[in-house]
Amino acid sequence: MRRGKFRLMLAVFAAGYLVALWWVFTRSAPLVSARPVTIRFAHWQIEKGPPDGIRAVIRRYEELNPRVKVEQVEVPGPVYRQWVRTNLTGGTATDLMEFAYWLQGMNDVPVRYFEPLTAAMSETNPYNRGTPMEKVPWRQTFADGLYEMISQSPEIGQVYGATLSQGSSRLFCNRELLKKITGSAAPPVTLADFRTLCAQVDDYARRTGVVLRPLAGSYSNAQWLADFVMFGTLTGMSLELDREGYLARWPWQAQSDYLLGRWNYRRPEVKAGFAMLREFTQQMRPGFSQLSRDDALQEFVRGAALFIYSGTYDATSLKRLAPFPVQAMRLPQPTKDDPVVGPYVVGPYKDGYLGTSFELYLNKHSPHKAEALDFLRFLTSVEGGQLFMDHSGWLSSVRGVKVPPEMEIYRGSMDGHSAGPQYMGVGPYSTMAFWQHLNLLVGPQGSVDKFVEALENGMRKQVTEDARVQIRTDLEAIRAVDTEIAAMNALNRLQAPDPARALRQHALASNQTVAEINEGQAAWVLQRHGYRQP
Amino acid sequence: MSLLLGVVCVPPAVRATDADVAVAWEYLGRHLANDALGALQKSGAPDSREAALAEAVVRIDLQPVTDAGLRKVEAQLSELARGRDEIAAAAAYLTGRLYQVHFFTPDPVRAAQIYAQLADKSPASFWAQLGLVKLMLLRLYVLPEAGDPAARVAAAGALLPRVTQPELQRDALIVLGRGRLFHGQPVAGVLADLLAADRIGGLTGLRRVELQLQIAELSRREKLWEQARVYFERYLAENEVDGRMATVKAKLAEIAAAQRAEGPSS
Numbered sequence: 001m002r003r004g005k006f007r008l009m010l011a012v013f014a015a016g017y018l019v020a021l022w023w024v025f026t027r028s029a030p031l032v033s034a035r036p037v038t039i040r041f042a043h044w045q046i047e048k049g050p051p052d053g054i055r056a057v058i059r060r061y062e063e064l065n066p067r068v069k070v071e072q073v074e075v076p077g078p079v080y081r082q083w084v085r086t087n088l089t090g091g092t093a094t095d096l097m098e099f100a101y102w103l104q105g106m107n108d109v110p111v112r113y114f115e116p117l118t119a120a121m122s123e124t125n126p127y128n129r130g131t132p133m134e135k136v137p138w139r140q141t142f143a144d145g146l147y148e149m150i151s152q153s154p155e156i157g158q159v160y161g162a163t164l165s166q167g168s169s170r171l172f173c174n175r176e177l178l179k180k181i182t183g184s185a186a187p188p189v190t191l192a193d194f195r196t197l198c199a200q201v202d203d204y205a206r207r208t209g210v211v212l213r214p215l216a217g218s219y220s221n222a223q224w225l226a227d228f229v230m231f232g233t234l235t236g237m238s239l240e241l242d243r244e245g246y247l248a249r250w251p252w253q254a255q256s257d258y259l260l261g262r263w264n265y266r267r268p269e270v271k272a273g274f275a276m277l278r279e280f281t282q283q284m285r286p287g288f289s290q291l292s293r294d295d296a297l298q299e300f301v302r303g304a305a306l307f308i309y310s311g312t313y314d315a316t317s318l319k320r321l322a323p324f325p326v327q328a329m330r331l332p333q334p335t336k337d338d339p340v341v342g343p344y345v346v347g348p349y350k351d352g353y354l355g356t357s358f359e360l361y362l363n364k365h366s367p368h369k370a371e372a373l374d375f376l377r378f379l380t381s382v383e384g385g386q387l388f389m390d391h392s393g394w395l396s397s398v399r400g401v402k403v404p405p406e407m408e409i410y411r412g413s414m415d416g417h418s419a420g421p422q423y424m425g426v427g428p429y430s431t432m433a434f435w436q437h438l439n440l441l442v443g444p445q446g447s448v449d450k451f452v453e454a455l456e457n458g459m460r461k462q463v464t465e466d467a468r469v470q471i472r473t474d475l476e477a478i479r480a481v482d483t484e485i486a487a488m489n490a491l492n493r494l495q496a497p498d499p500a501r502a503l504r505q506h507a508l509a510s511n512q513t514v515a516e517i518n519e520g521q522a523a524w525v526l527q528r529h530g531y532r533q534p
Numbered sequence: 535m536s537l538l539l540g541v542v543c544v545p546p547a548v549r550a551t552d553a554d555v556a557v558a559w560e561y562l563g564r565h566l567a568n569d570a571l572g573a574l575q576k577s578g579a580p581d582s583r584e585a586a587l588a589e590a591v592v593r594i595d596l597q598p599v600t601d602a603g604l605r606k607v608e609a610q611l612s613e614l615a616r617g618r619d620e621i622a623a624a625a626a627y628l629t630g631r632l633y634q635v636h637f638f639t640p641d642p643v644r645a646a647q648i649y650a651q652l653a654d655k656s657p658a659s660f661w662a663q664l665g666l667v668k669l670m671l672l673r674l675y676v677l678p679e680a681g682d683p684a685a686r687v688a689a690a691g692a693l694l695p696r697v698t699q700p701e702l703q704r705d706a707l708i709v710l711g712r713g714r715l716f717h718g719q720p721v722a723g724v725l726a727d728l729l730a731a732d733r734i735g736g737l738t739g740l741r742r743v744e745l746q747l748q749i750a751e752l753s754r755r756e757k758l759w760e761q762a763r764v765y766f767e768r769y770l771a772e773n774e775v776d777g778r779m780a781t782v783k784a785k786l787a788e789i790a791a792a793q794r795a796e797g798p799s800s
Contacts, residue, residue, distance in 0.1 A: 111565060112565055115564065116564070143775070144775045145774065145775050147740075147775045147776065150739060150740060151740050239781070242751075243715065244712070244715060244748060245747060245748040245749075245750070245751030245752045245755070246744055246747055246748060246751070246778075247747055247751055247778045247781045247782065247785075248777070248778055347780075347784065348780070350780075354775065354777050364564055364565070364566065365566075414775075414777075414779060414780065415780055416780050417780050417781050417784075418777030418778060418780070418781070419778070419781060478635055479594075479635050480565060480595070482591075482594065482628065482631050482635075482636075483562050483563075483565065483567075483591055483594060483595045484562075484563055484565070485664075486559075486562070486587075486591050486624060486628065487559045487560070487562040487563035487591070488563060489620075489624065489660065489661075490555075490556075490559045490584070490587070490588065490624075491556060491560065491563070493584075493620060494552050494555060494556045494559070494584065506701040506702075506736070507738075509664055509667075509701070509702070509705070510701065510704075510705050510737070510741065511741065513667055513668075513671070513705045513708075513709060514705075514741065516668070516671050517671065517708075517709060517712050517713075520671050520675035520676065521675065521712075521716050523675065523676075524675045524716075
């Protein structure tokens, strides 16, 4: 009996041992990592959604690539710029990093620290095998062909990164509340409808005694609203200022235009845009300009505002946090019969961002460049894009990814004018002045005239500083290209001539020359029109 | 004894081979100046003109860039520029670039002199031709003696026949066309330059888009309806994603209406 018990125990022990052996060798993580390569990927998209999407992509990538471990590094937006600069300079930066052309004072970063992806972008993405994108060059698999990124590249024509997402600003609505106030969940179709709805909200709040505003308010949300209003109102002015025939105006051109007296904040269309901005921001709670984007989000999810105007990057947060159904809709555009800005409206204008975003760059000093590039390819493949979108709620940048019908509205429209900046500053100094004075427009005692006069007083100095910054950063990028041209030329001298390399040498020279035309014209305006030398 | 040991331990003089220099240039093409310097120094001091040029360019890119450092680079380049080969032309051109954009206080007059001398010495070299394009820019926007805007355009235009390499000739035409426009010269001249640049071709991406749109829109403003229509339609056919498509469609509708109003002879 005792011996039988002993045998049973031995059998159980042996079975347990065999199961443990099987588990160790087939399933569990080994004591020493079987993944000799670890790549790290930093970004500032720490809203609800993107980290989940990226985690899902990493999980699948690690299944496919047992050698590689991928770590996601989430860095808060407010410190991201300093974080990037410090780590790149100190040689401790991650292998892949989010970056954007509009990060101020960072124009030199792509050329100095990121690996150009131009050549890789002209090849197909191996992770798209078996999909409709199988034979399409990587660059063309992005919804905008990376047009936006390339057009802003410090080295004209060079592709420095890949994008992960796309989106737009949209009006998000508390549908239950809308129905309660109006008796219908139908969204406003015209701007007149929207104005009527705002009046209904105020009336409802008065009647019921609840704290309720038409629009959730914060400094950031007001900024996005201002983009929408000013862009549409000033399209005609951009086209009028376009002496070169590009059918567009860029901020650096708007700087020269301002210094040459071709426009200022006293122009009637600019003042009309400000009048509409004041009207819209009065639908937000008082003191909104002191509040953050999170404050506005909380105001909306607790039912204290009917709408929130925000980027679709907030859609996932809104849907996960709000205890009511949230519907995304377009904010109706002003038309030619609008009582405030109508005379200056050229026609429908672009609604949302046409370009893709969430730009990811490859650190040229990465010890695992091949693996990081491979992960970037997977992340922006059809499979990777689908995983990212399904788990993040953010629209993927990749063509061929199946978009659910409720997310279609996140896409920007191509059927409107897109001619220039919003003129709420045309560089870092003037932009800061614009927002510092905004209280004179949107505050209770504010007015368009007070705001305009405060802006114009000193704006020449601000725009001059903007132009100087622009010239300085342009020159940094221009200088860097000399080295590359010399290198391409020398390599074709020392090695067998390579047509692709020769083509690159000419493209570099050509793009550098165009950058120097722009820089030369901006410097001419500063020097010859009574402004300080750059 | 120690002297003997020193003699024994000194490695044999190693010549920086073309392969080493090529590795350095590969690094330089990616702005990895430290790695490029390492590749050059691995096999000893630069002992060929190729290696010396590579080292000078490394020092242009190596952080921190200082004016004193750039003065040393200038001395190296000036030495190299004395020859008559491709390296001499590259060195002369880069010396011009130091004076045009790299020194903390640029000297555009000196840069212009260097480009002009290079174009006289090696007129067919890529570097001399590129230098002529940069000289056009200096005459249009920077040099003090270039005169009033019309004189500036004329002075820049005088260099155009000397730029014969197609890609650089195309760029020179764009420089000139945009210079005319900026200095308020007649649009007919601008269009002639831009159309000639387009005939040479070779532009891709955004640069091609902008040339097409500029020709189309300036033609429309000059009431050259057919030319405007052709270029706007070419833009639409070649571009799937560009924010200006709706504006271009509106312009095409305006052109069609104008052509209808003017009748079949337009």
